[in-house]
Amino acid sequence: MKVMKIPDALTGAIRQAESVLIVTHVSPDGDALGSSLALARALVAMGKRVSLLNKDPVPRIYRFLPGWQDVSAQLPDAAEGTEPDALILLDCGELERTGFGTLPGRVKLVVDHHLTERSYGDIRWVRPEMSSTGEMVYSLIRALGAEIDTETALCLYTAIFTDTGGFRYSSSTPSSFRAAADLVELGVKPWSVTENVYESISPARMKLMGMAINGMRFHGDVAVIVVTRDMYSETGTTDEDTENFANLARSVQGVEVAVFIRQTGPESFKVSMRSKGRVNVAAIAETIRGGGHHNAAGGKMDGTLAEVEERIVTALTNARCDSQS
Amino acid sequence: MKVMKIPDALTGAIRQAESVLIVTHVSPDGDALGSSLALARALVAMGKRVSLLNKDPVPRIYRFLPGWQDVSAQLPDAAEGTEPDALILLDCGELERTGFGTLPGRVKLVVDHHLTERSYGDIRWVRPEMSSTGEMVYSLIRALGAEIDTETALCLYTAIFTDTGGFRYSSSTPSSFRAAADLVELGVKPWSVTENVYESISPARMKLMGMAINGMRFHGDVAVIVVTRDMYSETGTTDEDTENFANLARSVQGVEVAVFIRQTGPESFKVSMRSKGRVNVAAIAETIRGGGHHNAAGGKMDGTLAEVEERIVTALTNARCDSQS
DSSP states (O other), X not given: OOOOOOOHHHHHHHHHOSEEEEEEOSSOOHHHHHHHHHHHHHHXXXXXXXXXXXXXOOOGGGTTSTTGGGXXXXXXXXXXTOOOSXXXXXXXXXXXXXXXXXXXXXXXXXXXXXXXXOOOSSEEXXXXXXXXXXXXXXXXXXXXXXXXXXXXXXXXXXXXXHHTTTTTSTTOOHHHHHHHHHHHHTTOOHHHHHXXXXXOBOXXXXXXXXXXXXXXXXXXXXXXXXXXXXXXXXXXXXXXXXXXXXXXXXXXTTOSEEEEXXXXXXXXXXXXXXXXXXXXXXXXXXXXXXXXXXXXXXXXXXXXXXXXXXXXXXXXXXXXXXXXX | OOOOOOOHHHHHHHHHOSEEEEEEOSSOOHHHHHHHHHHHHHHHHTTOEEEEEOSSOOOGGGTTSTTGGGEESSOTTTTTTOXXXXXXXXXXXXXXXXXXXXXXXXXXXXXXXXXXSOOOSSEEEEXXXXXXXXXXXXXXXXXXXXXXXXXXXXXXXXXXXHHTTTTTXXXXXXXXXXXXXXXXXXXXXXXXXXXXXXXXXXXXXXXXXXXXXXXXXXXXXXXXXXXXHHHHHHHTOXXXXXXXXXXXXXXXXXXXXXXXXXXXXXXXXXXXXXXXXXXXXXXXXXXXXXXXXXXXEEEEEESOHHHHHHHHHHHHHHHHHHHXX
């Protein structure tokens, strides 16, 4: 594996710290949790005291990651007023994304692969070209010379695996594949990670998926998939069970934009859009109290379902015409 | 990448051959086609005359592979009676799997990662521990010193990608990840392969999938998913559109065995079984005019749908009791 250049100041600050607080972003995903847990294990193996903090609970599908129970929602030692030697923000580059107003730490470090304009922290290692924070943490742990046991490898693999969509997105770089090779060599079982992350669908969620697919409709190359509150109550599901529904609609041949509309109130809806590239859905999202990226964005709309659907489809169709003219 | 030991006799025979016939198995999959097309390109780049032969047409989803149109269903030059210097059987180790009764070739070579008891061929390179024939062909092309352009890399990547279930199965070995890293470096776009292989579902197939999911039922930890002839005609689909339906049922939390029953006649059905490991479905398959592996097997059953479902579920439930006693 090509060795990644890691700032000496970063490894130096981590080496010096005896106590470390690791914090990641709200609604933590596989990369946030996997890289946090891996770094925590490695630092503990180096003899440091480590605390893990997250505003939100660990989602059920990530509760196979070794050590997930150690992630606390409360600042440790807050009552005693002790400050950790180092704070490490992982997979996010600004305080706001952690959901905390302030965080203790004599030195504040940032390790992230997201592009941000903020400059929070004393030492920032931000590499948007990396597949995942997990891949960065893998390099960091190696640079620190800490042990990588099978459990640490599993956390790192899961981080890389989930952030590359299971090695499917364009973020699946040569170095992400090489890291995966190393981690499998260290004992990770790829099928077991797949099973935990992608093959543990609850029967209720599967039922909801079937209903949603059955109701899928097409307006030219715009596919619309809908989940109403009636569907939640009929299947015994919640909002959490609709993950990836927008991707389901996008995976249909000939679909350029997928729209996932889910009901949040009698006449209010959340709208998520996925584009295959030709339509900038972020621009549409801005008109519906939302935002996002060129290919993935969302917002909120009010009205009846029929009205909401008609308005968003029209907006997307017009956006196409604009970009073609 | 660790260099794989390739028999000198194999590389020697290929180097000597001026004309080569490449044949793979019936119902060719991504590995069969990807490795065949990659090897053909490499051999053409070495100045050889190459023909590609397959009993079955190239499935639609693989028609993004460069050169797929060159795969012929007819023996080339048969009328002239000329025999190629070398026949290479790829991704299968016996004549029977090709669907042809006899195949020409002054020397007959086999490159395969499936375990077979047959000993067809003059030189056999069979490595069941390899992820895919694609990975073997990648090593072979490197050993031959032939050029690997982006198109060849795309064929090899697709071969490895599809046979590891998109780097999800336990066959996702360190060396398969390292090969993927190299191939992405050579210009392969992982997302584009994903899109072609997994994200080009026809609207009709998606509709069938929704109907099948809606009808999914559970008997203890056995999940049953059914497709009837009525469902085909209602959605305008065929047997080809049911790929991976058994996996859909297996992906439900708590399911140990997934059964996919599809109707082939008024009272006749094909039955596919997928086990997560605790039940040997091959043993059940043998009782229903079929066969397979421990975790994936199938066969044929006659009767009404209700009868067939009851019999197979009972057999699977008893199999569990046997293995526990």
